[in-house]
Amino acid sequence: xxxxxxxxxxxxxxxxxxxxxxxxxxxxxxxxxxxxxxxxxxxxxxxxxxxxxxxxxxxxxxxxxxxxxxxxxxxxxxxxxxxxxxxxxxxxxxxxxxxxxxxxxxxxxxxxx
Amino acid sequence: xxxxxxxxxxxxxxxxxxxxxxxxxxxxxxxxxxxxxxxxxxxxxxxxxxxxxxxxxxxxxxxxxxxxxxxxxxxxxxxxxxxxxxxxxxxxxxxxxxxxxxxxxxxxxxxxxxxxx
Numbered sequence: 001x002x003x004x005x006x007x008x009x010x011x012x013x014x015x016x017x018x019x020x021x022x023x024x025x026x027x028x029x030x031x032x033x034x035x036x037x038x039x040x041x042x043x044x045x046x047x048x049x050x051x052x053x054x055x056x057x058x059x060x061x062x063x064x065x066x067x068x069x070x071x072x073x074x075x076x077x078x079x080x081x082x083x084x085x086x087x088x089x090x091x092x093x094x095x096x097x098x099x100x101x102x103x104x105x106x107x108x109x110x111x112x113x
Numbered sequence: 114x115x116x117x118x119x120x121x122x123x124x125x126x127x128x129x130x131x132x133x134x135x136x137x138x139x140x141x142x143x144x145x146x147x148x149x150x151x152x153x154x155x156x157x158x159x160x161x162x163x164x165x166x167x168x169x170x171x172x173x174x175x176x177x178x179x180x181x182x183x184x185x186x187x188x189x190x191x192x193x194x195x196x197x198x199x200x201x202x203x204x205x206x207x208x209x210x211x212x213x214x215x216x217x218x219x220x221x222x223x224x225x226x227x228x229x230x
Contacts (some may be wrong), residue, residue, distance in 0.1 A: 021132060043117070043204050043221030048133070087156065093216055099144060099208070099217050100169055103156040 002092050004104035008047045010041070012110045013078055021073040023088030023109045031093035033071050034101060035064050038085045047073075047086075078111045117222035119205050124229045131193040134225045137186055137205030146206040146219060147180055147190050156204070162188065195229045202226050 004024040013019055032051055036044035048057040050053040050066040052061065057064045060083065063074045073086055085108045118137040134198040138145050146161040160170040165182045168169055173180070177196070182188040192199055 036220075041223070043206070043223050046218050046220065049216050049218065089156075098169065099146075099161060100158050100165075100172075101160075101217070101219065105155040 002090055002102040004088055004102055005091055006088055006104035006107050008085075009105070010108040012108070012112065013023045013075075014100055015079055015111055015113050018046070018074070018076045018078070021086055023071040023073070024069060025071070025088075027090050027092045027102075029093035033062045033066055034089040034091070035071070035073055036089065036094060037088055038106070044087055059105045075109070078109075080111045080113050081102070081111040082111055085112045114163075117205055117207050117220055119203075119222035119225050121225060122223065123228075125230065126195055127230050128196055129194045130229075131191065132195045132199075132227060132229075134190040134203050134205075134227070136167075136188045136190070136205030136222060138188070138205070139209075139220055140186070143185070144207045144210070144219075145182060145188050146209045147188070148204040148206065149201045150204060150224070151201045159190070164180035180213075192227075195227075197229045200227055200229050217230045 007022045007023045032049050034049050035047040037047055047110045048064040049079045053068045055066050061076050085106045087103055087106045089103040091101050118196050120135045129165040150156045155223050157216040160180045161168055168180045180190045202224045204221050204224045206221045208219045
């Protein structure tokens, strides 16, 4: 069974204080790892997809990296508008092309001015 | 495109009543997903469709839950009879087999918050 564990559950940062969120996963064969951002009262919003160990993606103050067992979402010099819950999800590789995603429980990030 | 549209945004009902949640996917998308989000269990996939055909319903919790997709632009998730433990936020998402979205990038609606009293 695919499993995704995110840590920490919650993180409070000061504006400009860089940090990293962790996503550990267990999957039979990784087809893709996804990062989403979710604001209160809204649906998850896609950020990144990573496919193989060593891959990195960047978007503004966010950078996602991937190893064979985990992914990190690095936040550089965060701003209050980066406050949200960040969700990690994995898609297992199956010949049938199954598109189901398994989500972690998320990291709730609060950036204080 | 207006994105994935869900209705209603909020639903309050009494135990035993039938509840129907609705979803309109992004035009041109051929995959549609129903998820449920709770504090205890996080975001869970209930069922997904490809070209209006259910592909994987292993996440549907019980026979009380059913989902249909009569055409490419509309899907429903029905709970009958509803129970208090069904209280959650239900999300619909869609994706496409083509272009960038062929990588299974799923676009989510704003969700329906269901409260069963």
